[in-house]
Each structure stands twice: as structure tokens, then as C-alpha cells.
Amino acid sequence: MNVPDIVFDPRRLAVLRSYQVLDTLPESGFDDIVQLAAHICATPVALVSLVDGDRQWFKARTGFDGSETDLTRSVCAHSLASPDLLVIPDLALDPRTNANPLVAGEPRIRFYAGAPLVTDDGVALGSLCVIDQVPRPGGLTGQQQTMLRLLARQVMSQLELRRALVERDAILLDKQSAEALEKVTASLYTSLFDAIDAGFCIIEMKFEDGAAVDYRFDEVNPAFAMQTGLHDARGKWMRDLHPGHEQHWFDLYGKVARTGESIRFENPARELGDRWYEVHAFPIITSGGSRKVGILFNDISDRKEIELARRETERVQELVNGELSHRMKNMFAMVQAIATQTLRSVPDKVPVEAFTSRIHALSKAHDVLLHQDWTAAPIGDILKAVLGSLERIDRFELAGDKVILGARATLTVALLLHELTTNAIKYGSLSNDTGSVAVSWRLAGAGDGVELVLNWRESGGPAIGPPTRRGFGSRLIQTGLVGSGGVDLDYDAAGLRAEFRAPLVQVQLS
Template identity: 35%
Template structure:
């Protein structure tokens, strides 16, 4: 490797080292901060010990030297290219200049030829544990000094190490505070309240999302354990206190779920977890709280839906059993039995499909009529959207199935010209203001009807019982010569 290549390699290495040093200096967040008495004490002590008018804690930035503390100098910074401390930084070791006017490096320096007329300089590097020099602790005199030897430099370095320890402490505190802020943000985002209970003084400290979970007044109103206990719902307080005492006696974790009276949100469910720690003989219970109200609500809803599903399944099987049994008794042949059972089971399926696509508890009349239109395209329907309970939905589906089946066999749907109009409206009775749903099934252009049926079939009985028992309504039928008109009225709940 040539000499020129060596020079380029060395320059590149120095640039990388300097960039790293500047980044480390930036990580200390010390530049351009306010004066600090901790550093001023050290520079004053250095001025007194070494009997000099000027003592500085100097940080060497990219283009300047900046003074964190300055005794005997009003300027807060000077350009780096005239800074004595820059030489200390570059050499990374203590430097003594007994007579600046006689030193070719500084004899023409404006800080020597002009104010503050530096004659003597001694600087000790401020070095991090991993070897990066941030600046110096330096002392300056405007008179020649040949009395500054190894012992004095050792003392100056000791003071520089104290400055560095103060810088490290300050950096640790800043990092701790930054981590605390990050933790607080994370706890707030995660909606976690953090607390610490001193069981001797009964004092509580709060952090994280405590104001969100316990109430916006948490820092003023809940300063003691008793204050927090008063916010817990009375019925749950005993088991919370018992869980805390059990954790204390057994040296195990504390865990409980309980309700509180939140001042802004009303009753809320919280989960609490914590552990006891001993600190100088004082038992501290530290823990967290989570708002589990939505989880509890989902559990309650799931239990409700499960019970409702079991209830529906029992009703469904009972209905299917009744249909199969009664259809068998009324059928004239095995083919007739299969056909009628299949049609009625399809009616049940239509009702269940509508219910399953909603909330299990109710279903849309529009959704049911769309299912009917798919099975019987010549049934035209019109009416406003309304929801019916599960029982009413099953009943209406069975009623429509019986009407449609009879229309296909004997009525308007038995020929190509006929059709059915199915409409419904809401009306209010004059007596008590109760609203009713009024359905009208009207067949047209079917075979002329001369007389109503001579006897009541099982399908007719099914319609009558469903209207009366399941819908709590009224039924009227008119065997008009143009086709059957069936009117059903039921309370709108």
C-alpha cells in the first residue's frame, strides 16, 4: 500500500470515528442546555484549587466548542478551529500548554493575541466508558505557568471524571424519564392502570391509564386504599379485600374481578392483578387493572344466546314432532304424507334461515317474503319492514306455507293465469291505541270458488291455531269467487 493510500485510509477512519463521537455527544442531550449548579461547583472548585481566573466544562461539537459551565468567561461558545480543547479531543489525552505565546500551535491564535489573552492552558478529556471524548474540563490563565506538573494534572483529571460521572447520571435520568414516558404512553394505549399500595400508610400511587379506568379524579379522590375501596361496588368489596389478604398471608399473587362505580361511565367491570414486595420492612402491593366490561358483556350475551338457542332448538324439535305426528294422522296416503311433511319442514327451514341471518331472537318480514318468492314466484308482496319474534316468525312461515300449498293444489296457483298478492299494513286501534299488523292474502284469476270447504283440514287447523296461539291475533277468510281472501291481524310488539 502506498503512502497516499495510507493517508486516505487514515483520513477515512478518522472521519468515521469523529462521526461516531458526535453521535455519542448528541445522545447525552447536553448541548445548549441551561447552566447547572452541579457543573458550576466543579469549575469553581477547579478555579480555586489551581488559582486560575478561568475554568470551563467544554463540549466540542462539529464546528464549535460550547461551554456547559464557564467561570471567568462570558462567552458561551467559540469556533472549534481556534479552540485549545480541540487538540485535547484529537489527541484523546490530557494536554498542558505552559506558554501559549511560545507554542507554534497557538502563538497566532486570536484567543492568545486577543481576549481573553490565554497564556497557560491545561485540559483533561471528558471520556465515556467506551472511549469517546465529548469535551474537556480545562483551566486557563493569562500568566505563564511552569508549576503545573503531573500531580496537578492528576487532580484535574479527577475533577474531569466527576464531571463525566455527572454527565452519565444526567443521561441515565433522561433515558429513565424517556422510558417512563414511553411506558406511560404504552400503558395508556393498552388501557392499563398501574398502582402501588403502601399497606403501612394506606397511600396509593397511580400511573398509566388510571384516570381512564378509575375516573378522571383518581389523583385527587383516590389517594388511599380506603378511597379506592369506596369506589368498588359494595357486593364485590369483600372478595377483593379477601383476595388481597390471602395474597399477603400466602405470599402469592393477588387476582380479582370486581365492579366499580365509575364517576363518568357508571358501573364498570375491572380485573386486578398484583404482588406483594417488602421494601425496608414495608409491605407494598403493586399491580395493574384492566377494564373488562366489554368482555363481561360479551360473556353475558353469549350465555343469553346459548340459552335462547337451546330454547329455540327445543321449540323447533317440538314443532317438528307435532307436524310429523299430526300430518301423519291427516294424510290420505304415504305420498300425501311425504309431500305435506316436506313442505312444512321447508317452511320451518325458511323461518330458521331468516332468524339465523339476524340475531336468533327476531327476523325480518322482508327476508321471509324473499324466501317465499324464491319458492313461489307468483306471490307478489308489499309492506313496510318490520321484525317479528322467533315464535311469530315460525308461525307466519307455516301459515304462508299452508296458504301457498292450498293455492297450488286448489286455488290461484293451480293454473298459469292466477297469482297471489300478499300485503300488510300497520293500523292503530281506536280503543287503547295498540298497533296491529294486518296481513291480507288475496288470490286472483284462479279457478272460481263456489263454496267454502265442507270440512276443516289439518292445514286449516294449523293456520287457525298458529294465528290464535302463536300470533295472538284474529283470522278472517272469504272464499270469493275470484279467489280466497285471508285476513290476519296480530299485535305489533
């Protein structure tokens, strides 16, 4: 794929690197924007993509694996020369992108819309883009286009604010640059503070006997009142506005003023309406040498409420699962006890032991389901639980895709594995100390015809043949993964070879 010449423009690359954002950690301000873009445009993927000289790097992403790609995979590189939105309804039909490995191969993206990220000087750094895996002949709606442009401008505001704060922190390290710091701060007031949604203020601390007891608001931005509910706060002391404001706020800001070290934290403010805040507090040294504290913050109360609700739900679910597990184990123990008492007069103990062993296998399967809220279970977890309860797990070689089984299929597969393992212990490769079993599973087919295929391969055991009589265990094996057959058994001299197949939809819904 041809890469546009603008990508390699030295001035463009120098401006991009001046933001000092490449290879930095994720930040919620950018992460929130891509989530919003994907939601508004109804796409599975949204990216904040910055195009460097040899790669495109994602400051924020949703629905896309990996933090960067090489330029041959970059559609965003083409947006750099676009004065407005770049919309490609079908990437497979556009000569600029049809050879792109992400289009021609996995994940086979087909639709792209990108709003260029352009500085005030007209330099394009990358794009805020949305991507889909199906073509969109109609592109985006007018409203979606407008919102994508607005969100791209918000990305640039975040980048400008970030660069300004990085520059400010660098200046703070040099005591001889105090005058330059004031100029940067003044520039921030006029160019950024009025535009950002985050609350910002500069405070002056008040100490008594070395303890922080109050602070005064020297500067506040327009978003400050919306974020805090404090109106006309400039020039006022916090204790006058809210006498009951928690002491931990004063202690934290006082520490920043005393030590000159920045801090990031999340804290509740009960006096401000039970709100939670995400805060970045940093020192500001004035020309007179006094220390003030700059505070950039966001109200994260909604996020905290969701987190608390999730934790409570998880706590309740854990209690319910624990009680269910306890009751299920008691029930299985009672069934085994009743069976033992009822069948103790039976002279042949082999079927009695087989019955109780099957009950134990079902118990293990129920344990796995309880850990998954009783809805479904990964096949790998089922294998480890059932096989490990009968024989050392290191005698099995397990390999396969991540496949989730429905609750009913979980129990059926558990019984199937139990029968195969007990047979291997009695007659097959696990009847000695050197044999082993390879168990693998995979998905085969496409579309509605996808099947789960489970293979059982024994080796290192004695030569075996088909069973001479057809008991319950043999009949159970013949029922397969979901009780509908799909079984191929080969009693090879080297060991049993078995393949079980079932439609994936039955395995997951059963």
C-alpha cells in the first residue's frame, strides 16, 4: 500500500513529537472520547491515531487489539491530507486501501471515517477515526459527521492541555525559569481553561503550626462551578464556603505545597453532595517564590456509583454461589450416601462404584458452573476439573480454542470425560505409569455450520480392542457431546482414538 508523502514531512513530524505523547500511558480523557465516538457512529472500533514516520500509534482505542501498526496498515495516513472528514464507504473497493493487510486479511475492516487532528497552525497529527467490518454505502449521517468533528476538536484540546502541563512540569524543575512559567500559565488561562470540561483552580494554602487548615481559590475556570456546585468561589476560603469539608483534602494539597511534588488521587467529597473526584494536584511557584497548588479534576461520581453497584452485585453473587455450592455438595453427598446404603447388598460392587464416581464427576462440573454464575463454563476449566479429580493432570496434554459451553452441555461433557478417563485408567493408556492422553478441541466450519470438535488420543498403554459388551458407560460415550451422537471411535493398537462433533449453537445453548 502506498503511504502518502505528507506522512514523512519533517515539520509535521517535529510538531507531532513536540506534544511528547507517543508511547505514553492510557488517559481517561482520551479513552472517554473513543468510547463516545464508537457509540455515536455505531461502530465496533474507534481510535485516536497519531501517525509517526514509521508507524501509527493509538493514544486511545476501543474494539482494536494492539497499540500500534506499521504504516502499510494505516488508513489514517490518508486522512492527513484531507481538509475535512475522510469517509471510505468500502475499503475493499478503494484503490488506496484495498491492498491494506487489515482489509485484505484479518480483521477484514471495510468501513472507515476519520476526522483529522489538526493544530491551530494547520499541521495534521493523525485522526479520530471509527471503523466497521461491514461496508457502509451511505457513510455517516450528518449528525454523526458533526459529532465526529466536535470530538476531534476535543482530542486536540486534550493534547494542547497535556502539552501545556508537560511544559509546565518541565519549567518547574528549573528555578531559573519562573518568569517563563508565569507566561505559560497566563497562556493556559486564555487559550485552554475556558475550553476544557474538567474543573481547574489555583489555590493558596493556609498553615497553622505546620498543619494545613484552609485554602483560598485564587483562580477558577468556567467548568469549576459545574463540577463542584461552588459558585463565585474566586477569592474565597474553602472553610467559609463549606466548614465541614473533609480534612484529607487540606492535608493532600498542603503536602503538594510543602514538598513541591505532584500527586494524582481519587477521593470523596461528602460536603459537595457526596461526589467523587479524580484529581491531579501540582505545585505552582510564583515569581515571588511562594508555592501555590494547581488542581485539575473531574467529577467521577457516576463511575464510582457503577463500581460500587458492581462490587455489591459481585458480593451478593459470591454469597449466593457459596450457599449454592454448599447445598449442591450436601445434595451430592446425600445421593451418594443413599446409593451406598441402597446398593450395599449388591454383590457386584463395580457398577456401584461407577455410579458414585459419575455423581462425583457431576459435582465437579457443577463447581465449575457455579464459578461462572451458573450460565456457562469454559471447556478448558471443565477438562481440568473432571480429569484432575480422577488422575494426575500432568498425564494429560490439553490444547484448544477458548470455547464456552452451556450449562447442560457442561454436565454432558463432564460425564463423557469421566467415562473416557475411567476406561483409560482400567484398560487404556492410564493403566500403567508411562501412558498419557492428548485432549484437543477446536471449532470447524463457518457460519451456522460451525461445529465443536473434541479429540481424545491415548498413547503408551496396552493394546486394546472394542468393548465385548455394551454397558451404560459405552452407551453414554456414544451419545457424544450433547446427547445427539456425532461420535467416531477407533480402537487402534496404539490406543483409543475418539472424535466427538456437535453444532456449536447446540453446545452453547443447551
